[in-house]
Amino acid sequence: MISNEEEVKRPLNFIEEKIEADLASGRTQTVVTRFPPEPNGYLHIGHAKSIVVNFGLAQQYGGKTNLRFDDTNPEAEDQEFVDGIMKDVSWLGYEWAGEPLYASDYFQQLYDFTVYLMKAGKAYVDDSTQEEIAAQRGIPTEPGTESPYRNRSVEENLDLLERMNKGEFEKGSKVVRAKLDMASPNMHMRDPIMYRILKAHHHRTGDKWGIYPMYDWAHGQSDAIEGISHSLCTLEFEVHRPLYDWYLDQLPPFNPRPYQTEFSRLNLNYMVMSKRSLKKLVLRGYVNGWDDPRMPTIAGLRRRGYTPASIRNFAEAVGLTRQKSITDMSFLEFHIRQDLNKTAARVMAVIDPLKVIVTNWPEGKVEWLEVENNPEDPESGSRKIPFSRELFIEAEDFMEDAPKNFFRLSPGGEVRLKGAYAIQCQDFVKDENGKVVELHCTYDPATKSGQDTTGRKIKGVLHYVSASEAISVEARLYERLFNVEDPTGDTEDAFLDNLNPDSLHIVQNVMAEPSLATAQVGDKFQFMRKGYFCVDPDSTPGKLIFNRTVTLKDSWAKSN
RNA sequence: UGCCCGGUCGUCUAAAGGUAGGACAGCUGGUUUUGGUCCAGUCGGUGAGGGUUCGAAUCCUUCCUGGGCAACCA
Numbered sequence A: 001m002i003s004n005e006e007e008v009k010r011p012l013n014f015i016e017e018k019i020e021a022d023l024a025s026g027r028t029q030t031v032v033t034r035f036p037p038e039p040n041g042y043l044h045i046g047h048a049k050s051i052v053v054n055f056g057l058a059q060q061y062g063g064k065t066n067l068r069f070d071d072t073n074p075e076a077e078d079q080e081f082v083d084g085i086m087k088d089v090s091w092l093g094y095e096w097a098g099e100p101l102y103a104s105d106y107f108q109q110l111y112d113f114t115v116y117l118m119k120a121g122k123a124y125v126d127d128s129t130q131e132e133i134a135a136q137r138g139i140p141t142e143p144g145t146e147s148p149y150r151n152r153s154v155e156e157n158l159d160l161l162e163r164m165n166k167g168e169f170e171k172g173s174k175v176v177r178a179k180l181d182m183a184s185p186n187m188h189m190r191d192p193i194m195y196r197i198l199k200a201h202h203h204r205t206g207d208k209w210g211i212y213p214m215y216d217w218a219h220g221q222s223d224a225i226e227g228i229s230h231s232l233c234t235l236e237f238e239v240h241r242p243l244y245d246w247y248l249d250q251l252p253p254f255n256p257r258p259y260q261t262e263f264s265r266l267n268l269n270y271m272v273m274s275k276r277s278l279k280k281l282v283l284r285g286y287v288n289g290w291d292d293p294r295m296p297t298i299a300g301l302r303r304r305g306y307t308p309a310s311i312r313n314f315a316e317a318v319g320l321t322r323q324k325s326i327t328d329m330s331f332l333e334f335h336i337r338q339d340l341n342k343t344a345a346r347v348m349a350v351i352d353p354l355k356v357i358v359t360n361w362p363e364g365k366v367e368w369l370e371v372e373n374n375p376e377d378p379e380s381g382s383r384k385i386p387f388s389r390e391l392f393i394e395a396e397d398f399m400e401d402a403p404k405n406f407f408r409l410s411p412g413g414e415v416r417l418k419g420a421y422a423i424q425c426q427d428f429v430k431d432e433n434g435k436v437v438e439l440h441c442t443y444d445p446a447t448k449s450g451q452d453t454t455g456r457k458i459k460g461v462l463h464y465v466s467a468s469e470a471i472s473v474e475a476r477l478y479e480r481l482f483n484v485e486d487p488t489g490d491t492e493d494a495f496l497d498n499l500n501p502d503s504l505h506i507v508q509n510v511m512a513e514p515s516l517a518t519a520q521v522g523d524k525f526q527f528m529r530k531g532y533f534c535v536d537p538d539s540t541p542g543k544l545i546f547n548r549t550v551t552l553k554d555s556w557a558k559s560n
Numbered sequence B: 001u002g003c004c005c006g007g008u009c010g011u012c013u014a015a016a017g018g019u020a021g022g023a024c025a026g027c028u029g030g031u032u033u034u035g036g037u038c039c040a041g042u043c044g045g046u047g048a049g050g051g052u053u054c055g056a057a058u059c060c061u062u063c064c065u066g067g068g069c070a071a072c073c074a
Helices: A014-025 A046-061 A079-091 A103-120 A130-138 A154-166 A215-226 A235-251 A274-281 A297-302 A308-318 A327-345 A494-498 A514-518
Strands: A032-036 A064-069 A122-127 A175-178 A191-197 A212-214 A230-234 A261-264 A345-347 A353-358 A368-374 A382-387 A391-392 A414-417 A424-430 A436-444 A465-466 A471-478 A503-513 A524-527 A531-533 A545-550
Touching: A014 A046, A014 A230, A014 A261, A032 A215, A032 A230, A046 A064, A046 A230, A046 A297, A046 A308, A064 A079, A079 A297, A103 A122, A103 A154, A103 A215, A103 A274, A122 A154, A122 A308, A154 A212, A191 A215, A212 A215, A215 A230, A215 A235, A230 A235, A235 A261, A297 A545, A308 A327, A327 A465, A327 A524, A327 A531, A327 A545, A353 A503, A382 A465, A382 A514, A424 A514, A471 A514, A524 A545
Parallel strands: A032 A064, A230 A261, A345 A524, A353 A436, A471 A545
Antiparallel strands: A122 A175, A175 A191, A191 A212, A353 A391, A368 A382, A391 A465, A414 A424, A424 A436, A471 A503, A524 A531, A531 A545
């Protein structure tokens, strides 16, 4: 069903193979997947992979995908996150089937199933304390022991269940457990907890429920109720699979019967990805919120200037396997450059301005030169930029004592100003600290861009702005948030020691060409020779703020 | 040291007993009015041993090694 003829043939990944086998065998008629976030935080690039996998696979096989909030823990969850998650999924370009769904929609069915299991003698109410239950569970290398409450009568269990739900008992005083096998080598099978008493207010069901289901009890049954054909999750749920199957085995059959398949989660080097860690960065103020452009959250990437297509392409290119992996940040950067190279308009902005006086250019004269907007996109047209006697170039583009392979400006040297004329440096002025503060150059009228009659080959091409027309903007330059490949350490907070103290540089008085004055929040540009930038929402009518999404590849900088 | 899963270029990922290939990163060079893009080339890998086979990344076996599991979190 990969119907696009132009699509290059790609070998199937292991989940596609399963799906095709299931379709062929009749195990399932249509592919129904789900994306099941817990609304207790913001989505990150790792979730983006899961979104692309779930929505992408369903799309590919003509099926559908549910968005289901796994809202079984009211103590951690909040409507704010529900809204944020829906925004992010939509922004990535996916449409879920029908309305958003919630595990809490199934609380009644789950409760009825529990009654069913209790009547079958497969679930019981346990009065043990949290500590006692932990002790009963034993350790992985040794079997556990059975709870003294394990063999309560069906009647007593049903009565207690009802009263737990009514709120008659204190939080933590009782739980509902499945009656499985305390000697199982799989810890998750040692009479897992199905329900706990929680007095918290639920963001959707309010105070209706006194007990809340645990993940294992809620998840598989929610899948089954929704008719999910393929329940895809990450590797850490692998040991839960026997329990997922066991619950389904105890209940009347579902058709289709969902089954769980695990794949490896996405990790990036120089980044942390756990929700806990990200939350800590936000709460303790190491970054400026969930949408800080240094964050790997969808919201952060969006604000940074990443496009939905670049994230989708990245997620697809990373692939789908069961091997633990840490993907190179440069792979993500490759995909945003690839997208923006084709779509972002080129403009000129000087981040660290150095004044240039064109001594043989008439005082007060301004010439408007036509330059193309994007050489990669013939449809993008052109615009006019001003040239005058006083210009700014990038300070790093001038060197007093330049090595032979420095193609830029140096005393006596000549460069082309992009889209304008060639200039030659005649003289330069230093301040009292020895810093070069002004260049005196002459231009050659015969070298006008597009009409150069000199036949001279000029290697260096610089970006520039005309001083009188330039607008002053702010640029926020981002470096990696962490300065080691794997920031996670041995302790919970160890990653904080690996924070890069220079991950954000705010630069004022960046001199930008006047066409930028009308830029809107979210607009994306290539600042020629400097990188891709987008307009930050912090911008005000009087002051534009640009986030650097990613630098251009720079083989000169690299070799120095 | 119980159970489960995994080990292919630096990274990610193909090869379903038959030439170990691609992408990213790196390095060379060419084109270029962005030291960008584009193009060409190049470097570089099956964790180890044994076995089966005409032939093994793939099957068997021993070992080595990485990860997950002992929340009333998901």
